[in-house]
Amino acid sequence: MGHCFALVPLAGCIGQEDLWRLWRLACLDLYHVNWLRSIVARDGQRMLCWYEAPDAESVRFVLRQQGLAGAAVYSGRLADDTRNCAIGDAQVVVECRLDNAGDEAARALAQAAVVDALAAAGYPPGQVFTASGALVRLVAGDDAAGVSACLRNHDLAPGAVWYGRELDPRPPTLFEPAADTRTSPPGSDTLTLRSESRATGQQTADATCDAAIIGAGLSGICALERMLRMGLRVRLYEAGSDVGGVWHWNRYPGARIDSESYTYGFSFQRELLRDWQWRELFAAQPEMEQYLRFVVDRLGLRQHMRFDTRVASAHYDESAQCWRLQCADGEQVTARYLIAATGSLDAAQLPDYPGRDTFAGASCHTARWPAGGVDLAGRRVGVIGTGASGVQVIQAIASQVRQLTVFQRTPSYCIPQRNRSLTDADRLRIERDWDDILASCRASFAGFIHDFDPTPGLTLPRQAREDRFERLWQTPGFAFWLGNYGDLLMNDDVNEHACEFLRRKIRERVHDGETARRLLPDHPFGAKRVPLENGYYETYNRPNVRLVDLRETPIRQITPAGVLTTGEEHLLDVLIYATGFDAGTGALARIDVRGEGGQRLSERWREGPRTFLGLLVAGFPNLFIVNGPHNAAALCNAGRCIEQNVDWIAGCIEHLRERGCRSIAPSATAEAQWTRHVEDVADATVLSRMKHSWFYGGNTPGKPQRVGIYAGGARQFHEQCEAVAMAGYAGCILG
Ligand code: N01
Numbered sequence: 257m258g259h260c261f262a263l264v265p266l267a268g269c270i271g272q273e274d275l276w277r278l279w280r281l282a283c284l285d286l287y288h289v290n291w292l293r294s295i296v297a298r299d300g301q302r303m304l305c306w307y308e309a310p311d312a313e314s315v316r317f318v319l320r321q322q323g324l325a326g327a328a329v330y331s332g333r334l335a336d337d338t339r340n341c342a343i344g345d346a347q348v349v350v351e352c353r354l355d356n357a358g359d360e361a362a363r364a365l366a367q368a369a370v371v372d373a374l375a376a377a378g379y380p381p382g383q384v385f386t387a388s389g390a391l392v393r394l395v396a397g398d399d400a401a402g403v404s405a406c407l408r409n410h411d412l413a414p415g416a417v418w419y420g421r422e423l424d425p426r427p428p429t430l431f432e433p434a435a436d437t438r439t440s441p442p443g444s445d446t447l448t449l450r451s452e453s454r455a456t457g458q459q460t461a462d463a464t465c466d467a468a469i470i471g472a473g474l475s476g477i478c479a480l481e482r483m484l485r486m487g488l489r490v491r492l493y494e495a496g497s498d499v500g501g502v503w504h505w506n507r508y509p510g511a512r513i514d515s516e517s518y519t520y521g522f523s524f525q526r527e528l529l530r531d532w533q534w535r536e537l538f539a540a541q542p543e544m545e546q547y548l549r550f551v552v553d554r555l556g557l558r559q560h561m562r563f564d565t566r567v568a569s570a571h572y573d574e575s576a577q578c579w580r581l582q583c584a585d586g587e588q589v590t591a592r593y594l595i596a597a598t599g600s601l602d603a604a605q606l607p608d609y610p611g612r613d614t615f616a617g618a619s620c621h622t623a624r625w626p627a628g629g630v631d632l633a634g635r636r637v638g639v640i641g642t643g644a645s646g647v648q649v650i651q652a653i654a655s656q657v658r659q660l661t662v663f664q665r666t667p668s669y670c671i672p673q674r675n676r677s678l679t680d681a682d683r684l685r686i687e688r689d690w691d692d693i694l695a696s697c698r699a700s701f702a703g704f705i706h707d708f709d710p711t712p713g714l715t716l717p718r719q720a721r722e723d724r725f726e727r728l729w730q731t732p733g734f735a736f737w738l739g740n741y742g743d744l745l746m747n748d749d750v751n752e753h754a755c756e757f758l759r760r761k762i763r764e765r766v767h768d769g770e771t772a773r774r775l776l777p778d779h780p781f782g783a784k785r786v787p788l789e790n791g792y793y794e795t796y797n798r799p800n801v802r803l804v805d806l807r808e809t810p811i812r813q814i815t816p817a818g819v820l821t822t823g824e825e826h827l828l829d830v831l832i833y834a835t836g837f838d839a840g841t842g843a844l845a846r847i848d849v850r851g852e853g854g855q856r857l858s859e860r861w862r863e864g865p866r867t868f869l870g871l872l873v874a875g876f877p878n879l880f881i882v883n884g885p886h887n888a889a890a891l892c893n894a895g896r897c898i899e900q901n902v903d904w905i906a907g908c909i910e911h912l913r914e915r916g917c918r919s920i921a922p923s924a925t926a927e928a929q930w931t932r933h934v935e936d937v938a939d940a941t942v943l944s945r946m947k948h949s950w951f952y953g954g955n956t957p958g959k960p961q962r963v964g965i966y967a968g969g970a971r972q973f974h975e976q977c978e979a980v981a982m983a984g985y986a987g988c989i990l991g
Contacts, residue, residue: 259334260307260315261385264327269300276427278322280936285972286742287314288710295347297420304349310710317712332387345422348395348403351415366391373410435989465489468581468591470567473501475882476597478902480557491589495566499552501599503544507625510652511541514788516733518686519697519705520895538675569848570594577918596844596881600890603842607835611813619831622649634658635829638819642668644787646834651792654801661826665806667777669758673788674732701969703896706739713741713750725757737786745782745941754781765793774805783946839950840885840964841865851876864962868922868930869977877921880905886934888973890965897970904977919991926987938963
């Protein structure tokens with residue numbers, strides 16, 4: 257990492273809040289840029305900023321990202337005391353452009369001349385920054401006119417002399433210090449409540465516990481293990497008949513993970529890695545489900561779980577500061593903490609086509625695939641939807657069925673997964689390098705072994721990009737997406753080059769020109785989560801596969817015999833809906849969750865999700881959401897991000913217990929700030945150019961198009977969560 261400073265022309269006065277907004281827009285993390293310091297001119301015409309960055313080009317990209325044109329960026333070593341400044345201090349900034357850019361001796365002379373002239377006039381010593389091309393000298397105070405006159409008297413002609421104030425570029429730990437509203441003295445927060453009488457009178461025991469967890473997927477298992485380790489009494493409720501979450505429900509043929517398997521598994525016990533033999537680089541659904549069962553059995557977690565039990569409601573009891581849950585089978589439980597491990601992608605979404613229920617054949621959604629499977633062999637099968645689920649099921653079943661008709665509304669950019677079996681040598685290497693693997697996932701943008709290259713792709717010759725694209729395309733997993741240039745997410749030119757590359761690959765692989773044309777996406781690459789494929793495009797070369805473009809011939813209705821489009825009726829025996837999810841908020845909003853004052857969560861999120869760090873919600877004390885809306889986990893290797901979420905929640909509960917507090921909830925202000933930050937970050941990326949995806953909720957009829965994921969990356973997300981915790985849960989109200 258080097259150092260840079262930038263002289264930035266501004267269009268008008270900006271204040272502290274504006275600077276923080278610029279920070280949020282910058283996606284600094286993508287470019288590995290650390291914005292150290294800023295002085296903003298009092299007249300609003302200029303700004304001087306310092307950065308730690310890989311190179312000046314990365315800083316230029318950050319500035320462009322912020323909509324700041326015309327900045328001059330210089331690289332050069334900054335003095336160790338660059339950060340030594342007091343926010344609000346007045347500083348005179350002397351800018352001198354140096355013509356003899358590469359000449360160090362000339363630079364030293366120029367520096368000495370400016371320093372000596374100011375010293376002779378009695379100005380106190382101050383910081384000087386030189387780089388090839390520019391010199392900046394700071395003088396404490398606001399005497400810009402005096403400094404300017406002094407330099408002119410010595411025949412020195414500075415480029416500009418102005419005065420401004422030190423502002424803090426980095427938003428504070430985001431939020432105000434935690435407020436402690438506790439009235440009772442610190443002490444044990446063990447819940448001692450009487451069991452409630454139940455209306456249903458069923459023979460299930462009412463329970464009182466410290467934490468209730470909803471969901472036995474990756475998040476729920478992780479949270480359960482952690483809460484038990486902390487010594488809490490925990491109960492977990494799961495609507496399905498066994499553990500697995502998405503890996504339980506999405507049993508469709510071809511379902512497969514998109515993170516390298518071994519990076520997805522739990523990291524809290526090394527023995528789990530040692531004793532589980534991952535079979536494939538990207539495990540298929542059965543292996544994932546087996547792995548989660550192995551973990552649960554190994555750790556003895558089942559005894560704390562109740563299956564086939566859907567939580568119908570969860571109401572916060574303000575006087576007792578606890579949650580009261582009612583299950584669909586009548587069981588009630590009272591818990592201090594409610595951990596919603598309901599997942600981002602649980603609420604399966606069926607399109608509301610007329611006649612949907614009249615279909616005479618078998619039909620199902622990929623995310624509610626029957627445990628006994630669906631008989632597809634030799635049958636006429638239709639698949640609606642070509643997102644990640646559709647792509648996987650289509651490529652898996654094409655060779656089994658008599659006729660496969662794919663109903664596509666929006667084509668996806670699919671990249672090769674290049675799955676393979678893992679060998680003993682692979683497993684040994686993984687075990688040996690495990691700590692490094694985890695560390696590199698933790699340090700990456702999205703928790704994967706792939707990480708964005710901070711070099712802006714736009715600065716490179718087209719052929720160099722092309723060569724890199726080809727190498728990445730040949731690499732397994734998300735290398736082409738998450739191991740690509742960081743500006744792919746923001747820069748239209750680089751993004752369009754990647755799109756062209758991928759469209760060319762599609763044309764090369766699909767023999768029929770017309771089919772290939774229909775498979776070409778026209779949205780920016782990465783605006784949706786990218787499906788990984790294993791022979792998906794070649795599937796369309798099979799004589800029994802037909803692609804129907806719903807943009808040309810939309811579906812009119814489902815008939816008893818199949819699907820009627822404006823073009824024709826497609827006769828089917830089986831109809832598969834791969835139509836996605838009411839993502840982020842959907843799973844939780846389907847439970848009757850009520851917070852303070854009886855307000856419903858579904859109502860609170862009616863205009864879009866509002867959260868604090870994607871983990872807490874104002875007015876819903878002690879409700880912790882794992883991998884929910886506004887969380888980095890949706891763009892992440894879920895295994896890695898879910899563990900981070902659970903660590904944070906565990907740390908928060910420990911903090912409450914140590915202080916004898918019984919509740920925590922974010923302030924409305926902190927929640928609004930985080931929500932705004934999430935929206936700002938997404939707006940700065942290509943994600944905002946495709947608002948009909950599940951990232952924006954636009955795939956769900958009637959749902960407002962508001963971003964539901966955190967696009968700033970897992971690294972930045974973790975840092976912000978950490979900062980809040982370190983500041984004593986800043987932004988939160990403790991009771
Ligand atoms: O859902 P999607 P998904 N008529 O929303 C189409 C994860 N995942 O289940 O784009 C016709 O992406 C819709 O078309 P359009 C992963 O995070 C991971 O495939 O709205 N079509 C789209 O083509 C992923 O991003 C893996 O125009 C309709 C498709 O259905 C997320 O889950 C595997 C329609 C839905 O695509 C969701 O993926 C699978 C209608 N009325 C999933 N409504 C792994 O590899 C919707 N569509 C780990």
